[in-house]
Amino acid sequence: MRSSLTALTIWALCFSGLACGSARVQGPQSSEKKPAESPESQVLMLTQDRPSYSLPITAVAGNPRDAEVLEVAITKVINPSLIPIAFYVYLSDTEAGKSDTNPHLIGNFSLYPPNEPGKFVLGVTPALRNLLLSDTTPKGHLRLIFEMKRIDEDKAWVPVEVSIAQPAWRAAEK
Amino acid sequence: MEDLSLFSRRDFMKGATALGITGLAVWSGACESACEKIKNRPTRRNIANLPANDPIIQTYKDAVAAMKALPNTDGRNWDKQADIHNNKCPHQNWWFLPWHRAYLANFESICRKLTGNNDFALPYWNWSTSPSIPAPFWGNGNPLFNNTRSATQTSVASSLNVGPAKITEILDQTNFFLFASGSATTQRQRTSYGILEGTPHNYIHNFVGGDMLTFRSPLDPVFWCHHNMVECLWVEWNLNRGNPNTSDSAWSGFNFTDDFVDGDGNPAPIQVATTLLFPLLTYQFEPCSPGMAKAAPIRDRATLEKFLREGAPSKLEFVKRFELRPPRTTDLKQAAPVRLKVEPEAFRTVLDVAGREKAVLTVDEVEPPAKQDVFVRVFINKPDAAAATPIDDPHYAGSFAFFCCEEHPDIKGHEGMTPAATPSASASPGAAPASTLPKLTYLVDVTPTIRKLSQGGSLSSDLDVTLVTVPIEENRPAETQKVSLGRLELAVARF
Numbered sequence: 001m002r003s004s005l006t007a008l009t010i011w012a013l014c015f016s017g018l019a020c021g022s023a024r025v026q027g028p029q030s031s032e033k034k035p036a037e038s039p040e041s042q043v044l045m046l047t048q049d050r051p052s053y054s055l056p057i058t059a060v061a062g063n064p065r066d067a068e069v070l071e072v073a074i075t076k077v078i079n080p081s082l083i084p085i086a087f088y089v090y091l092s093d094t095e096a097g098k099s100d101t102n103p104h105l106i107g108n109f110s111l112y113p114p115n116e117p118g119k120f121v122l123g124v125t126p127a128l129r130n131l132l133l134s135d136t137t138p139k140g141h142l143r144l145i146f147e148m149k150r151i152d153e154d155k156a157w158v159p160v161e162v163s164i165a166q167p168a169w170r171a172a173e174k
Numbered sequence: 175m176e177d178l179s180l181f182s183r184r185d186f187m188k189g190a191t192a193l194g195i196t197g198l199a200v201w202s203g204a205c206e207s208a209c210e211k212i213k214n215r216p217t218r219r220n221i222a223n224l225p226a227n228d229p230i231i232q233t234y235k236d237a238v239a240a241m242k243a244l245p246n247t248d249g250r251n252w253d254k255q256a257d258i259h260n261n262k263c264p265h266q267n268w269w270f271l272p273w274h275r276a277y278l279a280n281f282e283s284i285c286r287k288l289t290g291n292n293d294f295a296l297p298y299w300n301w302s303t304s305p306s307i308p309a310p311f312w313g314n315g316n317p318l319f320n321n322t323r324s325a326t327q328t329s330v331a332s333s334l335n336v337g338p339a340k341i342t343e344i345l346d347q348t349n350f351f352l353f354a355s356g357s358a359t360t361q362r363q364r365t366s367y368g369i370l371e372g373t374p375h376n377y378i379h380n381f382v383g384g385d386m387l388t389f390r391s392p393l394d395p396v397f398w399c400h401h402n403m404v405e406c407l408w409v410e411w412n413l414n415r416g417n418p419n420t421s422d423s424a425w426s427g428f429n430f431t432d433d434f435v436d437g438d439g440n441p442a443p444i445q446v447a448t449t450l451l452f453p454l455l456t457y458q459f460e461p462c463s464p465g466m467a468k469a470a471p472i473r474d475r476a477t478l479e480k481f482l483r484e485g486a487p488s489k490l491e492f493v494k495r496f497e498l499r500p501p502r503t504t505d506l507k508q509a510a511p512v513r514l515k516v517e518p519e520a521f522r523t524v525l526d527v528a529g530r531e532k533a534v535l536t537v538d539e540v541e542p543p544a545k546q547d548v549f550v551r552v553f554i555n556k557p558d559a560a561a562a563t564p565i566d567d568p569h570y571a572g573s574f575a576f577f578c579c580e581e582h583p584d585i586k587g588h589e590g591m592t593p594a595a596t597p598s599a600s601a602s603p604g605a606a607p608a609s610t611l612p613k614l615t616y617l618v619d620v621t622p623t624i625r626k627l628s629q630g631g632s633l634s635s636d637l638d639v640t641l642v643t644v645p646i647e648e649n650r651p652a653e654t655q656k657v658s659l660g661r662l663e664l665a666v667a668r669f
Contacts, residue, residue: 172352
């Protein structure tokens with residue numbers, strides 16, 4: 001446990017400069033915009049102008065074979081207006097750059113208070129495991145999509161910035 | 175309401191033992207008058223099922239208005255209640271559920287006290303089936319209205335976050351930590367969110383907005399009904415579906431020492447193990463989940479037994495043991511004192527309120543009398559205790575009883591700290607005719623009594639344990655004249 005935390009910390013530190021450097025405040029984005037694509041091992045950054053991000057499944061730490069959960073840690077939140085937001089994590093079975101009309105929802109969650117970081121453990125269902133481990137699924141096509149949505153979508157975006165650590169396949173606490 | 179006759183009094187005693195001895199003390203200490211109260215315990219209802227003029231809603235309004243009118247020197251004051259949450263609430267860890275259970279129970283008690291409505295049960299907002307903030311929470315001048323909300327009366331919560339499919343997914347989760355959030359070592363340590371807290375709970379705080387976005391969220395009266403829904407889902411998951419809570423004693427033995435105030439505004443410290451008994455003994459729920467067909471928080475006897483036996487904590491480490499020379503029987507209304515010379519040092523760790531060690535009295539191989547119309551009271555350092563000695567005497571530690579009268583040939587030994595019930599080979603000479611029920615073991619947490627006596631300077635090195643058998647009903651003579659006991663042991667146990 002300690003070694004994995006250390007590894008995660010080191011990993012996060014490696015990319016914290018990149019994460020901070022990418023912080024920008026811009027206007028609302030079009031909902032038509034495709035998720036930005038993150039290279040492997042880059043910390044995810046969701047903002048009001050880029051509320052969706054995807055990364056290849058191979059960038060997830062750990063082995064999905066025996067995993068019971070997908071751990072998603074929100075490490076930093078800048079949300080001065082306390083805009084209510086919810087997060088959705090999908091598995092997309094489509095080549096990068098192409099749209100997937102039916103991604104598999106792995107889990108969804110919110111922050112409370114909405115400027116407080118948190119670690120979420122999303123259960124790996126048999127359906128998800130099958131999708132991940134199936135010989136017929138080209139692994140290069142699998143991507144995780146992280147989406148941040150306003151809970152009241154009638155209201156305009158305000159500046160918000162959320163950092164997400166490298167997601168990881170894990171065994172569940174027992 | 176479930177049929178409590180399904181469960182014998184003995185089940186509750188054994189169950190309480192499995193849950194933790196603090197819980198046992200709570201149960202046993204009140205066993206004389208609690209039966210009817212338990213059977214008729216108030217039902218927490220879905221607020222959507224209540225007409226606008228329902229007394230439950232009116233009482234809730236009156237209570238909130240009364241709390242807002244209290245001076246801020248009173249712990250029951252509305253703002254002071256929000257301060258408790260702001261300063262103490264555990265989130266993102268495994269004490270999230272029991273802490274809020276105790277918080278709600280005390281709040282409910284305050285509502286009753288301030289309104290004089292002793293039948294009041296806090297209603298819940300079932301956001302899964304009624305995804306808009308319910309009508310009773312709207313209207314200027316309404317004590318239940320909060321004008322900081324961002325949600326309007328027509329706003330609808332997302333079904334992906336709180337809808338029936340999500341609730342089914344949550345209730346299908348069998349791992350306590352994934353259901354109820356991750357383990358922690360301190361009350362406000364943030365470790366990991368379980369699905370119940372991280373998804374519908376957090377979402378609704380965001381959906382309502384305003385005060386609900388912050389840790390001062392109890393300023394909005396909808397907070398209490400929101401958390402009552404969370405509570406109902408825990409009851410459904412744990413009690414009805416038989417999913418065990420963690421057996422880690424670090425969880426169940428944790429004390430919320432300086433958090434809550436009761437209906438009278440007095441401090442109300444409580445241990446997690448005790449909160450586990452609340453939905454069994456003090457309230458029940460109208461159905462709140464898909465497939466929860468009737469208002470029976472416990473489906474059947476087997477489910478309850480499974481829950482009680484597998485529930486936390488399953489481990490209890492005995493650090494020191496002091497066997498007492500037992501009386502063979504306790505005669506009706508007569509004291510049966512036994513004396514043990516115990517070095518005061520032996521209890522030093524027990525006296526530490528923040529410690530994890532407790533003093534436990536084990537009364538083993540008790541033969542349930544044929545007519546179970548008595549109970550046995552336990553006193554510490556009160557050799558002259560008698561049936562007339564009141565239970566608010568500082569030496570009173572608890573009592574145990576022999577509820578109901580059915581035979582249970584299927585009772586087998588079970589894991590955990592309680593020794594297996596053993597078949598009664600023969601009645602002890604001199605004892606009342608015994609039934610064919612197995613011999614029983616009772617644990618009584620005598621820690622609060624020992625602490626109380628120590629603080630009062632009356633805990634000597636010679637420790638007396640006195641047992642007094644009294645009729646269950648004060649005004650009805652008991653047929654049972656003696657209760658046969660086996661071994662008595664006082665131990666220091668670590669949770």
